[in-house]
Amino acid sequence: MKTESILSELSNVYGVSGDESGAALKAADILMKLTGLKSDYSCGNVITNIGERSEEKKHVLVDAHIDEVGMICSYIDDEGFVVPGNIGGMDYRILPAQKVVIHGKKEIPGVISTVPPHLTEGGNVIKNMDKVRIDTGYSAGELKKYVSPGDTVSFDVSFKKLLGTRVTGKSLDNRAGAAVLIRLAELIKDDNLNCSVTLLFSSAEEIGERGAATACFEINPDYALTVDASFALTQDDSPDKCGVMGKGPMIGISPSLSREVSDMLIEASETSGISYQTEVMSGMTGTNADRFSVSRCGVKTGTLSFPIKYMHTPAETADIRDIENTAVLAAEFLRRIK
Numbered sequence: 001m002k003t004e005s006i007l008s009e010l011s012n013v014y015g016v017s018g019d020e021s022g023a024a025l026k027a028a029d030i031l032m033k034l035t036g037l038k039s040d041y042s043c044g045n046v047i048t049n050i051g052e053r054s055e056e057k058k059h060v061l062v063d064a065h066i067d068e069v070g071m072i073c074s075y076i077d078d079e080g081f082v083v084p085g086n087i088g089g090m091d092y093r094i095l096p097a098q099k100v101v102i103h104g105k106k107e108i109p110g111v112i113s114t115v116p117p118h119l120t121e122g123g124n125v126i127k128n129m130d131k132v133r134i135d136t137g138y139s140a141g142e143l144k145k146y147v148s149p150g151d152t153v154s155f156d157v158s159f160k161k162l163l164g165t166r167v168t169g170k171s172l173d174n175r176a177g178a179a180v181l182i183r184l185a186e187l188i189k190d191d192n193l194n195c196s197v198t199l200l201f202s203s204a205e206e207i208g209e210r211g212a213a214t215a216c217f218e219i220n221p222d223y224a225l226t227v228d229a230s231f232a233l234t235q236d237d238s239p240d241k242c243g244v245m246g247k248g249p250m251i252g253i254s255p256s257l258s259r260e261v262s263d264m265l266i267e268a269s270e271t272s273g274i275s276y277q278t279e280v281m282s283g284m285t286g287t288n289a290d291r292f293s294v295s296r297c298g299v300k301t302g303t304l305s306f307p308i309k310y311m312h313t314p315a316e317t318a319d320i321r322d323i324e325n326t327a328v329l330a331a332e333f334l335r336r337i338k
Helices: 002-012 021-035 172-188 210-218 259-272 320-335
Strands: 040-042 043-051 060-063 070-076 082-087 097-105 107-112 152-155 166-170 195-204 221-230 249-255 277-280 300-308 316-317
Touching: 002 021, 002 166, 002 172, 002 320, 021 040, 021 043, 021 172, 040 082, 043 097, 043 210, 060 172, 060 210, 060 320, 082 152, 152 210, 172 195, 172 221, 172 300, 172 316, 172 320, 195 210, 210 259, 221 320, 249 259, 259 320, 277 300, 300 316, 300 320, 316 320
Parallel strands: 060 195, 060 221, 221 300, 249 277
Antiparallel strands: 040 043, 043 195, 070 082, 070 152, 097 107, 097 152, 166 316, 249 300
16 A cells, blocks of 8 residues: 555646656655655755765666656647647557646646547547647647746556556656665665665656766766566567566566676565566666766666556556555665675
């Protein structure tokens, strides 16, 4: 229930890439309340240190990006409709009739316009953002008092509990990863680790892992571990490319990752009795790990993921057990650093 409660709070705040302050400060606030750990806020990133750093210890960076996909106000047309652009990998199929919030001088609710099915012949399909319009009910003159080009737009949906341990909401990619970091901090805060740790809630992952690149250069760790969402198996997917919800965290194996770190994660999982899945990638990972592994002179980097369904939509779905067990496995990994 604690993990579910943390994730609910994180999911319900907005934090589109480039405008993550609401989500970042919420994560720092929850972390402070639960662990007493204070965080620094720099260039959209929240950075929290655990343990005293020294030359005699390895230093480990554990990361989860805090931003979410969304939209940006490109301009307001003469009829008062907001014409948006996408921020991050937007799935255009799900846009018609979605409820959204425009984050201007005040929060303005809106609806993405759509043509009723009675008036179409199945051709009302959005193929690019040029066709998207957001209806707020305001005239152009009224709306421009509150909304300006560059204001971000997020989906207006609240976190919900499904049957059993399943939950759904927006931005589980990657607020669930942020919840993992908070639970990890709770699990290790009283441990006498042989390493020092930095927790990074990173910004701007959805637009090119920008926060990860700057933060890792500053932190300069020996090891890095990226925690992120990955694909859960649905009825139309290939089992060899997806994880199964409820069967535990996914350990990344890739030529762009450190096999040493991957093997350490597998060993930690097997000796601790934590169920896991492997996620084999033939090249880059598409996560912040790609930035960490080539930072400065290179960082030994691994990935831990949890499977979610319906990624980059307002109805992302996850299993709380996977999120909790990802935190437990990350803690066991840190405890094994020599």
